Amino acid sequence: MEAPESMVAIGVDAAGIDLRRELADTHVAEVLDLLDNELVGLAPVKTRIRQIAALLLVDRVRRRMGLASETPTLHMSFTGNPGTGKTTVALRMAEILHKLGYVRRGHLVSVTRDDLVGQYIGHTAPKTREVIKKAMGGVLFIDEAYYLYRPENERDYGQEAIEILLQVMENQRDDLVVIFAGYAERMERFFRSNPGFRSRIAHHIDFPDYTDKELMAIAEKMLAAQNYRFDAAGAKAFRDYIVARRKQPHFANARSIRNALDRMRLRQANRHFEHPGLVSLEDLMTIDAADVRASRVFEIDQEQDKR
Amino acid sequence: MRLTQGCFSYLPDLTEADIRTQVQYCIDKGWAVNIEFSDDPHPRNTFWEMWGLPMFDIKDAAAVMLELNACCKVHGDSYIRVSGFDSSHGWESVRISFLVDRPKNEPGFRLIRTEGAGRMVRYSVQSMTAVAE
Structure with a gap:
C-alpha cells in the first residue's frame, strides 16, 4: 500500500x-x-x-x-x-x-x-x-x-x-x-x-506566590538588568525587607519588589548627592544597607511587633 | 452589465481567500484598510459610504473579514469595495482599491442626453442602481 x-x-x-x-x-x-x-x-x-x-x-x-x-x-x-x-x-x-x-x-x-x-x-x-x-x-x-x-x-x-x-x-x-x-x-x-x-x-x-528566596533572586536580577547590585549588608537588609513587606497589606510579589527597588535607587542617588566629595563607579552601582533600611516598611514592622 | 473598476478589475471576482490575502498585504504594508459601499458606482463618484472606521490598528486580515461579512449582510445589494490608505508622508492617499461584492443583478448605466442652447447636446452617464431606489 x-x-x-x-x-x-x-x-x-x-x-x-x-x-x-x-x-x-x-x-x-x-x-x-x-x-x-x-x-x-x-x-x-x-x-x-x-x-x-x-x-x-x-x-x-x-x-x-x-x-x-x-x-x-x-x-x-x-x-x-x-x-x-x-x-x-x-x-x-x-x-x-x-x-x-x-x-x-x-x-x-x-x-x-x-x-x-x-x-x-x-x-x-x-x-x-x-x-x-x-x-x-x-x-x-x-x-x-x-x-x-x-x-x-x-x-x-x-x-x-x-x-x-x-x-x-x-x-x-x-x-x-x-x-x-x-x-x-x-x-x-x-x-x-x-x-x-x-x-x-x-x-x-x-x-503560586514566590518564596522569599525567589523574590531575592528576582530583586538581584532586576538590579543586574540596570547595572546595580547589593553589597553584602545591603543584600541582608533586603532579605529582611522581603520578610517584613510580605506581612503588610497590598503585597504584590515581584511588583512590590520592583517598586521597592525603584525607591531604593532614589535613596541611593540622594545619599550620594548629599555626601560631599567624589563618588566612584563602584558607589554608583552599589545599593547598601542604609538605602534599604530607610524604608518605611521596617518602621511599620517594628510597630506591629511591639503591639 | 458586469461592472469592473479598481485593482484586479480584469480578473474574475475575488474569492474570500483572495480578499484575505490582499487585505493582509495592505496590513503588512501599514496601510489603513477601509470598507466602503455604494449604490452609485459611477467611476467619477469618489464619495462611497464607509462601513465603520478605517482599520489602522489591526494585525490580522481576520478582523477585516469579520467586518466585511457584516457589511455584506447589511448591504448585500450594493457595491462593496476595500481600499488601503497609506498615511505615510508623501503618499497620504489610497494605494489600493478593489471591488469585493456586487449586487446580484447589475443594471449598469444609462445615458442621459441633455439638449442645450443651439443644437448642442450634452451626454452624461447615470448608474441604474441608484435610479432604481
Whole structure:
C-alpha cells in the first residue's frame, strides 16, 4: 500500500516521526528556555506550559497526518496573586502559539474591563469588537476578568461584552486565543456565574506566590538588568525587607519588589548627592544597607511587633 | 452589465481567500484598510459610504473579514469595495482599491442626453442602481 501524500511530504518511515526534530524546527524550545531563564521560580507554571507545548506539537503532527481535524481549544485562564508573572507568561505563551502555528501573528493585546465595556447603551458592543479586531491573529489577554461580571447590577454592560466574547471564542477559534487572568478566588466565582466560559477554556494555570528566596533572586536580577547590585549588608537588609513587606497589606510579589527597588535607587542617588566629595563607579552601582533600611516598611514592622 | 473598476478589475471576482490575502498585504504594508459601499458606482463618484472606521490598528486580515461579512449582510445589494490608505508622508492617499461584492443583478448605466442652447447636446452617464431606489 502506498503511503498518503502528506506522510511522504514530511518523510515518515517505518521508524516514525522524530518529535525532537519537529520541536527544533518550530523553535519553540528557544521560547521555553527563555521562559525558564527569564522567570525565577514558577515551577508548576513552567511544567504546565511545557505540557501544553508538547500537546500542541503532537497535535500539529497528528493534524498533518490527518489524524486530528479540529483546532484544539486554546483559551486559557491564568490565576494567581498580583505580581506573579501572569502577563509575562502570557507574552511568552503568545510567542509559543505563534511558533507552533496556532495563531498567525503572535502579538498580545492586554486589556481590562475599561477597554471592553462602554459607558452607555450601545457603546459596549462596538468597543468590545474593536478590541477583538485588534487582537485577531494573536492573543487577547483580559486582566482582572472578573470585573466584567457585576452580579450586583443587572443592567451592567459587562454582560454584553461577555456575550460577544463567548461568541467569538466559539466561532473564531482559528483567529483568536483568549487568556483570562486574575486572583484565583474571584476568578473561580466568575467562572461559576458564567459557566459558558469554563467549558470553553481548555487550560487553567495557577500561579503560586514566590518564596522569599525567589523574590531575592528576582530583586538581584532586576538590579543586574540596570547595572546595580547589593553589597553584602545591603543584600541582608533586603532579605529582611522581603520578610517584613510580605506581612503588610497590598503585597504584590515581584511588583512590590520592583517598586521597592525603584525607591531604593532614589535613596541611593540622594545619599550620594548629599555626601560631599567624589563618588566612584563602584558607589554608583552599589545599593547598601542604609538605602534599604530607610524604608518605611521596617518602621511599620517594628510597630506591629511591639503591639 | 458586469461592472469592473479598481485593482484586479480584469480578473474574475475575488474569492474570500483572495480578499484575505490582499487585505493582509495592505496590513503588512501599514496601510489603513477601509470598507466602503455604494449604490452609485459611477467611476467619477469618489464619495462611497464607509462601513465603520478605517482599520489602522489591526494585525490580522481576520478582523477585516469579520467586518466585511457584516457589511455584506447589511448591504448585500450594493457595491462593496476595500481600499488601503497609506498615511505615510508623501503618499497620504489610497494605494489600493478593489471591488469585493456586487449586487446580484447589475443594471449598469444609462445615458442621459441633455439638449442645450443651439443644437448642442450634452451626454452624461447615470448608474441604474441608484435610479432604481
